[in-house]
Amino acid sequence: MPELPEVETVRQGLARWADGRRIVAVEVHHPRAIRRHLPGSEHFAAVLTGRTIVDVRRRGKYLWIPLDSGDAIVAHLGMSGQLLFQPAAVPDETHLRVRLRFADGDPELRFVDQRTFGGLAVSEGGAELPAEIAHIARDPMDPLFDDDAFAQALRRKHTEVKRALLDQTLISGVGNIYADEALWRAKLHGARPTDALTRPAVARLLGHVRDVLGESLKQGGTSFDALYVNVNGESGYFDRALNVYGREGEPCYRCGTPIRREPFMNRSSYSCPRCQPRPRPRQATR
Numbered sequence: 001m002p003e004l005p006e007v008e009t010v011r012q013g014l015a016r017w018a019d020g021r022r023i024v025a026v027e028v029h030h031p032r033a034i035r036r037h038l039p040g041s042e043h044f045a046a047v048l049t050g051r052t053i054v055d056v057r058r059r060g061k062y063l064w065i066p067l068d069s070g071d072a073i074v075a076h077l078g079m080s081g082q083l084l085f086q087p088a089a090v091p092d093e094t095h096l097r098v099r100l101r102f103a104d105g106d107p108e109l110r111f112v113d114q115r116t117f118g119g120l121a122v123s124e125g126g127a128e129l130p131a132e133i134a135h136i137a138r139d140p141m142d143p144l145f146d147d148d149a150f151a152q153a154l155r156r157k158h159t160e161v162k163r164a165l166l167d168q169t170l171i172s173g174v175g176n177i178y179a180d181e182a183l184w185r186a187k188l189h190g191a192r193p194t195d196a197l198t199r200p201a202v203a204r205l206l207g208h209v210r211d212v213l214g215e216s217l218k219q220g221g222t223s224f225d226a227l228y229v230n231v232n233g234e235s236g237y238f239d240r241a242l243n244v245y246g247r248e249g250e251p252c253y254r255c256g257t258p259i260r261r262e263p264f265m266n267r268s269s270y271s272c273p274r275c276q277p278r279p280r281p282r283q284a285t286r
Contacts, residue, residue, distance in 0.1 A: 002077050004139055004173030005216035007061050010083055015056040017085045018065065018109060022052045025101040033097030033113060036074075036132075037121040047071060047122050048100070059129070060136045060172025066127035074130050075111070078118025084110045139173035140210050141217075151202040154194050161197065162190030162269065165209070174209060177245045178216065180270050182209040184244045189276040190269050196279070215241065244270040 002010075026045035028034055037044045051067040058064075063083075065073040075083065084093070085107035098111040098120055111120055123130035138145045150171060154164055164170055165179040174182075183190050185208040188201070197205075219241065243253055248261040252272040262269045 002061060002081075003175035003178055004061065004141065004213050005178075007058055007063060007077065007173070008141075008217055010077070011056050011058045011063055013085070014063070014065070014083060014109075017107060018053045018056060020053065022103040023048050023050065023100050024103045025049065025099075027099040027101075028097070029099070030097045030116065032116045033111060033119050034121060036119050044120075044122060048073070054127070059133050060139055060168055061175070062133045062136065064123065064126065064130050064133065070125055070127045072123045072126035072130050074121050074123050074126065074132055076118050078113065078115065080115040081111065081113040081118030084112055086110055136168050137170055137172045139213075140171060140206060141173070141213055145171075147203070147206060150206065151199055154202055155197060155199075157194045159194055160190060161188060161192045161194050161205070162264070164194050166265075171209075173213070176264075176267050176269075177242070178209065178212050180245045181212045181243055184271060184276060185212065187275050189271060189278050190264065192279045244272065246270065 026048045028041040028044060031041055034041060034044050047069070048067075051069050051071070053065055054068055055066045056063065057066065061076065063075040063077075065075070067073070075081075077083075080095075087106045088101070088108055093110065093112045095112050095114045095116075096110055097113050097116070100109040102108065111118075113119075121132070123132055126132070140150075153170055154161075157164055157167075157170070159167075162179050162183060165174045165182070166176070179190070182205060186201075186205045188205060244259050247259045247270060249258050251257065252259055252275060255272065255274050257272050257274040259270055260273050262271070
């Protein structure tokens with residue numbers, strides 16, 4: 001699933017090509033793509049037609065597109081969602097779900113989603129911040145992210161540090177890939193108890209999270225298959241810089257020990273057995 005760097009890359013592309021444009025036609029090709037818009041396809045098209053896009057914003061892994069009506073389009077890419085700008089003459093993609101046409105002509109905006117886990121919806125009055133995503137925490141790249149409040153909340157939790165990093169109500173935008181990469185840099189095993197972390201350890205971890213996200217963003221995110229692309233259909237390249245994720249059995253770049261893969265929440269975690277030893281009960285990190 002796309003994480004912060006991938007979604008931010010899409011946001012930047014949307015802002016470049018969509019900001020200030022007036023929607024003149026909306027086509028819904030598959031109802032599942034707007035299943036979160038409960039009034040249905042006709043209402044979805046009606047409330048968007050004639051509206052002008054005034055901004056493109058992001059909260060964690062969600063995008064929202066404020067409109068001049070005060071409403072907003074909320075978008076989640078799911079596992080395979082793509083928001084693509086295409087000339088109208090380009091043939092429809094096999095998994096085209098929604099199309100938006102604009103008053104100034106090309107390019108049009110297409111929502112393409114092979115697995116249909118993502119979707120679009122209109123949030124009434126949601127231009128400033130849609131109520132549907134207000135519960136999601138700010139991400140660590142947000143200038144208003146509160147480091148001290150995050151450290152306090154993290155240390156109050158009785159859970160494992162990787163689970164906490166994936167908790168979008170605590171810190172948003174971090175998914176499985178970037179959690180593993182940040183934990184490797186911090187020399188922490190994902191099973192380390194959060195209430196055993198010292199404040200300096202949390203600060204170091206947060207710094208590594210920011211570094212990983214920032215470096216990935218510069219390279220357009222991580223693409224493991226053709227399903228994640230930016231609005232121009234281009235893949236990201238951060239997968240070439242990954243230190244642990246997807247590298248089971250390969251030598252750790254820091255110590256040479258083979259990287260291990262462990263089951264984690266129906267997914268996998270990757271770590272170095274030497275650099276990131278499993279924690280002993282109640283072991284503190286200083």
